[in-house]
Amino acid sequence: YDLMTEIFEMKCTMEDFKRAWNSTLYYFFDDAIENIKMLKAKGNVVLLSNTNELHYERFEPESRDILPLFDAYFFSFQIGMRKPDYEIFRYVLEKMKFDINKTIFIDDSHVNIESARRLGLNVFHVKKEGLSEFIKYLNDFSKE
Incomplete structure (x- = not known):
């Protein structure tokens, strides 16, 4: 907050900053819960x-209803790495x-997909339609 308000010469309260910052949040796709359950039937998610x-x-x-559906979850701020840095993929592969x-890496970002592919992961680019296509x-x- 302090750094951002100084760099951009913003005059706002911490609450105003949080509200603006959180407006950039992305949420799970509408079909996420249903599709995570289907994926779990095939392996770890x-x-x-x-x-x-x-x-x-x-x-x-x-997210209290959806996070327990995952076998594990990793947040970049907690582990000190971010996608598309391929080290974050190595970290998760090792931990799990x-x-x-x-392993198949699914993401909506082409940059993240390409980084994972260069590491050797199988990848799938998921679009806004959600996981149904995947x-x-x-x-x-699996039928092949």
């Missing part, structure tokens, strides 16, 4: 989010003891 502490404070209470060849892809893939 882990959340890796570029989240700062202010967003987490706002996001966490509203996942085989990179049996579920279909995964079902078709």
Whole structure:
């Protein structure tokens, strides 16, 4: 807050700053709960989010129904790394003891997808339509 208000010469209260900062929050896709449950039937589901502490404070209470669905979750501000830095992917793979060849990274950012792909992860770019498209892809893939 102090650094931002100094750099941008802003005159606002901390509460005003938090409200403006949190307005940039992204939430889960509408079909997230249903699709996370379907994905869990096929394997582990882990959340890796570029989240700062202010967003987490706002996001966490509203996510109490969805966070327990994940086998684990990693927030960038807690681990000191952010996507697309490939070290964050290595960190999660190591912590979860996942085989990179049996892991699929799903994200809505092309930059994050390309970083994960360069590391050797299987990747899928999910669009605003949500995970339904990926579920279909995964079902078709598992039939082959």
